[in-house]
Amino acid sequence: MFILVNLKAYDCNPVAVAAAAADVAEETGARIAVAPQAARISAVAATGVETWAQHVSPVEHGSHTGSTHAAAVERTGAVGTLLNHSENRQKLADIDASLNGAESEGLETVVCANNPDQIAAATALDPDAVAVEPPELIGGDESVATADPDIVTDAVEAAGSVDEGVDVFCGAGIATGEDVAAARDLGADGVLLASGVALADDPEAVLRDLVSPL
Ligand SMILES: O=C[C@H](O)COP(=O)(O)O
Numbered sequence: 001m002f003i004l005v006n007l008k009a010y011d012c013n014p015v016a017v018a019a020a021a022a023d024v025a026e027e028t029g030a031r032i033a034v035a036p037q038a039a040r041i042s043a044v045a046a047t048g049v050e051t052w053a054q055h056v057s058p059v060e061h062g063s064h065t066g067s068t069h070a071a072a073v074e075r076t077g078a079v080g081t082l083l084n085h086s087e088n089r090q091k092l093a094d095i096d097a098s099l100n101g102a103e104s105e106g107l108e109t110v111v112c113a114n115n116p117d118q119i120a121a122a123t124a125l126d127p128d129a130v131a132v133e134p135p136e137l138i139g140g141d142e143s144v145a146t147a148d149p150d151i152v153t154d155a156v157e158a159a160g161s162v163d164e165g166v167d168v169f170c171g172a173g174i175a176t177g178e179d180v181a182a183a184r185d186l187g188a189d190g191v192l193l194a195s196g197v198a199l200a201d202d203p204e205a206v207l208r209d210l211v212s213p214l
Helices: 014-028 038-045 071-076 092-104 117-123 149-162 177-185 203-210
Strands: 001-006 033-034 050-053 080-083 110-113 129-133 167-171 190-193
Touching: 001 167, 001 203, 014 033, 014 038, 014 203, 033 080, 038 050, 038 071, 071 092, 080 092, 092 110, 110 117, 117 129, 117 149, 129 149, 129 190, 149 167, 177 190, 177 203
Parallel strands: 001 033, 001 190, 033 050, 050 080, 080 110, 110 129, 129 167, 167 190
Antiparallel strands: none
């Protein structure tokens, strides 16, 4: 199971979270990655943790002020990127262009989607993984794996019907090892989470709990 921690724009210390994640990953052998805001990728990567971007723009090099080019995040230490997060939706053509840009820079990719139909469409674009997240459960207290287990199993089936080689993650409300185990039991290959770690008083303790069933 891949534990992918998205720090969004939370008012947390990304380097402290990253250092804790690096320690827990090294001690346990669990795969944990941290996705900070673009401006903090370099500082997070310096901790040694696997570092991801939250987004890359669907642009070539050129006159695109305010964009985040895939090459820029790769050169500052990211090894992967989220795309089409529920809080940063893209048009289909833009997801495709962002994917192409990320892949040309050697970045691993996870395309997020709201539901199994979108998961099937995202899988057809051939990312490394897709992540199903019901928007109404994001940032909540109940894990998608217990609040809406069918959406996870349906997403696994939808992705598998298009391409068995694309991993399926789930996210929303995941904050404990029990949630991770439940997601795994539903067929997920990884989890995408944010508030459970970014807003925790003790992110390291949460990370240790998250990987405890693995
Ligand atoms: O990217 C992470 C997801 O949106 C889940 O967020 P959450 O763990 O705060 O529910």
